[in-house]
Amino acid sequence: MTGQTVSGNMKRRYLKQHLFFGAVRLSAIILTLALGGILFYILANGIQVISWEFLTAPPTDSMTKGGIMPAILGTLYLTIGAITVALPLGVVAAIYLTEYAKQGKIVRAIRVGVNCLAGVPSVVFGLFGLGFFVVFLKFGSSILAGALTLGILILPTIIGAAEEALKGVPQTFREASLALGVSKWLTIWKIVLPNALPGILTGSILGIGRAAGETAPIMFTAAAFFTAKLPGSIFDEVMALPYHVYVLATAGTHIEETRPIQYGTVLVLVVLVLGIDLIAIVIRSYMRRNKRW
């Protein structure tokens, strides 16, 4: 083989590499543009609608004017309810899986169960919520039924994040505590959990973001097209931001007329959800940089 064909061969190999790297970079650029494009578009169209009145007034004139305060409040109630259900259950399950369980059939079954639950389509959660909470347990279409449905929807997210956080606590911490004669439970409570807390927190924040943005699970379990009054108890229906967007954009006779309100509601929803996610991302990257072990 002469030197020339060798270098020609090398050139060809590097050309392929350049093409591949180009494709790889292009995919990253496409994703960035997709997110940037969507956000820019929503911001550009939504910002002019946002005012103090829009955020604090109820809708008027059969929802063609006025604000979206009841929907913001409804989303808040549903989300708080969901996390109240999912956080304790999720953390306890994660503690059992990482700290107590011996690897075996049962743990494997629990893990498969969690994975499958994570894969259940959101509309099926809605059907389940309707069949179980609304009809069988007779909660009716209510904050309670919606919050419980959203709670089980985000349960796998919380379990996964909490497990990850608990596994991140070094084994030596537990050993040091146990060697001092501290019981297993006290070790978990006083040593493992406090060290895993930031990670658990990040996971729950992401869960909150997910719950706030979901539409299909609350369609048949909690959300109302319009409520004249603010909810008085957890057995009342509520308006919610995602459902409000859906209803205004697809139903009724005022679709074009209410376009500005739709943009405004979408903007509020996006700022709320991505704001929550961004907080989680920042906390996490801060934690990684300042890791003490």
Next chain:
Amino acid sequence: MTRHQKEIIIKNVFFILSLVSILILGLIVVFLFREGLPLFREVSLRDFIFGMEWYPTYSPPSYGIWPLIVGSLIVTILSSLIAVPLGVLAAVYISEIAPPAIKEVLKAIIELLAGLPSVVLGFFGMVIIAPWLQETFDLPTGLNIVNASVILAIMAVPTISSISEDALYAVPNEFKEASYALGATKFETITRIIIPSALSGISTAVILGMARAIGETMVVLMVAGGAAALPESIFDSVRPMPASIAAEMGEAPFRSGHYHALFATGIVLFLMTLAFNLIADYISQKFKEVGSATL
């Protein structure tokens, strides 16, 4: 109560609470069947699955969901054709090529993309992509298979890329070093060593991404157009299963045939995604990467 007894009680309570996920999964099955099975007193399973006509409100009604199933499958397959290359390439970029700063930013971008509420993406498809498609291709409506697939792809990419990235990241460094030592270029190392080693993880990612797309509701509800007929081109409207359930449940009279039919559709959808998840789980268990110790 001794300390030992207390420990045992705590352990058992935690064990029982950790079964909640399985319990819920069981309850989902029970209640879907409880509300869905009564349909089959009216219609045979065969006529339900393979029936070509979905006219639940006609009299007499016909409950054939084949067009709905086909609609679901088409948007899922088409969106995977977009999302798989995009997601896997992005994962390769993040795990193998990007400088640390870009890597962090890109990971955040993908996470935010995953965080976008589905109703927002559906809205975007309705007000931006639909009019554009309609004008550019001179169509009767921009709410069609292509539109739904593009938006679903945006939703599936984060799932595919983050799971693929984990798989690529888990490939032992020794593999790469051995490849470089033989004189392979970075491209050759990535395509012939790293990606094949991570293939089971990447397959899992693709399957979970598809499961995400087939179960996604708001997007297909808002942008797929809603026609419950077999499509003839990719610019036709379809009515995937989740869209049908979400759109009609509000109007279906309580425990009517229509109501039961929607729950039965939910059963089909649930079983499909369950199968996807179990396959993904099986692959990731069977071909678990065990690192350089197996060399």
